[in-house]
Amino acid sequence: MTQVRRSAQQAAVPPSTVARLPGYLRALDELASAGVTTTSSDELARAAGVGPAQLRKDLSYLGSYGRRGVGYDVAHLAEQVGVVLGLRVERRVVIVGIGYLGHALASYSGFAERGFAVVALVDVDEAVVGTLVGGLVVEPFDELARVVAATGATIGVIATPAAAAQDVCDALVAAGVGGILTFAPRALRTPAHVDVRAVDVASELQILAFHDTRRQVPGA
Amino acid sequence: MTQVRRSAQQAAVPPSTVARLPGYLRALDELASAGVTTTSSDELARAAGVGPAQLRKDLSYLGSYGRRGVGYDVAHLAEQVGVVLGLRVERRVVIVGIGYLGHALASYSGFAERGFAVVALVDVDEAVVGTLVGGLVVEPFDELARVVAATGATIGVIATPAAAAQDVCDALVAAGVGGILTFAPRALRTPAHVDVRAVDVASELQILAFHDTRRQVPGA
DNA sequence: TAGATTGTTAATCGATTAACAATC
DNA sequence: TAGATTGTTAATCGATTAACAATC
Structure with a gap:
């Protein structure tokens, strides 16, 4: 063992x-x-x-x-x-960062269809906290630990600017989530027992650009 | 050769x-x-x-x-x-589907910072066409080929519901883009000369759920 | 039985890692 | 020169593919 x-x-x-x-x-x-x-x-x-x-x-x-x-x-x-x-057990998700992307994720029906319940939304911005998004009230960031505990969320989604990502990540880990999906373009440091998956849309475009180049400029 | x-x-x-x-x-x-x-x-x-x-x-x-x-x-x-x-050449991007996700992508400053110019937005919905999003006027879907030709876009982003994805993909290919980034949860059929990358957020969560299960339920 | 299609084995292929000679 | 760090080689590892025996 x-x-x-x-x-x-x-x-x-x-x-x-x-x-x-x-x-x-x-x-x-x-x-x-x-x-x-x-x-x-x-x-x-x-x-x-x-x-x-x-x-x-x-x-x-x-x-x-x-x-x-x-x-x-x-x-x-x-x-x-x-x-x-592991989809026969309900997986609860908390989304941190309710900008355009957070909105899109919070409103996405595809989550529920595929086994996930978005149970909490969190943001630092006072103008956003308290507003209703996708049927949920946005909670303040410093309530994250309480919110995670109260809702039983085991997965955290980071939809903040890159500069905030590591702090949000640390807070999610401290709050006890087991998995993190980040959209922020920054490498995250996490303990080994926390699983991280990263989606970086600009990186995806850069990979497409690589092949685009091979195609359009064969010689130079 | x-x-x-x-x-x-x-x-x-x-x-x-x-x-x-x-x-x-x-x-x-x-x-x-x-x-x-x-x-x-x-x-x-x-x-x-x-x-x-x-x-x-x-x-x-x-x-x-x-x-x-x-x-x-x-x-x-x-x-x-x-x-x-291939980032020393400007890469032009057209986004199809201006829902929450399309909004988020159209407004994302990270694209410009990393070598991409969003040059056109397209949607089928008459209520959305003509509106201003991220400084661009949304064009009707049936104008796609003209818009791609006029702007010189070489990369298309699909931010529509899954049901529309293959049709949008076919239209982008017909319009002549060389690369496609899709957010729709559906396998796309494309000719071999077109490069496709797919981002599926629900799939990412499902992969996280797999590891979550291993961690929480060691025996059964 | 004859035909179809899985599950598995073995072969190939590609990606990662470790070690170190080259060289600044 | 001595110390540092690259670029590359060789070894390991894992993933993919093809082929086919098992079996419905």
Whole structure:
């Protein structure tokens, strides 16, 4: 048991596989909406935008949920992927920073549809605190710890300017959240037991610009 | 020359390295702002949140921009990384879908700071078309091709609901953009010459939920 | 049974890490 | 020169892909 962070259930699911599971779940939901009840690795892979071999390999880490010669039951597989992702337990989210982005996130219906409840909004700006956004009253930043404790939020979202990100991050960690999703373009320092995912839209554009260059300027 | 998409310049930069370059650029800008003029792979790696060996390996694909025993000139290295990413040419961006998210993106100052000009906003909703957002007048969706041609946009951002994403994507491709950044939770089909990057915030939360589960429910 | 499709194995490929010779 | 730090090589590691035996 010197192995770092390994669940007791089955063999570990590799990170690259975990990162693709939400896409499979999305594709399964789309198929279900279209009335499809049984699917194949070929069909599901196409819907998710990956190769069929990769899909089967990924699913094999979760267990054996298909039937040879037949395929996968859409509803059953979706349920199992949901279980593995931990979506059968309600996940509560607190959003810090209620600017345009925070507004967008607080109002986004896609969260509820995919297993998340936004339970609190927090901001430092006195002009924003107390206003109603997406059905919630914005709380002051210095109440963060209390708000997290009171709501049972386990995931924090940072939607503040980059300059404030590390302080907000520290406060979220101190308040006891286990995972952080940050939109601020800055590397965050966190203890090892806190999971961080970063979305940086300008970085995404820069990666697109790289390929754009290769395409437009072949020689120089 | 049967090799697919390979630039004529130097040896290809691996995708995983390209994806980290924006982070290095960010870290370099932070160091420069702090008055640092020379840095080491150790210092820069720490600022960017990666290991020093990985940083040096990544930079080695771009060329030799450091000096042994001394380190890297911050300004010079930032310039070179910018060149490789294609940021010395102005990149023009059109945003489709001006809801909360589109608003947030249109108003985001971080784009301009990092080499991008938002040159056009487009929406289908008649109530939104004609309004002023972030200093730009929102154009009707059926004008997309004309707007892209007139502004010279080469990158399209999709900030619409998932149901509209594929149609918007097709229209952007038809209009001639070379890269697409989508926030809609749906796999997009595009021709091979168009580069797509997808940001799905609910998927990010689901990945966090996976680790949350491992932590909170060790046994079952 | 014959046909279809999974789950798994093995081979390939790419990415990361560590170590160190080159060199400032 | 002695100390520092890069750039590169080689070793390790993990991820992807292809092929096919198992089996419905």
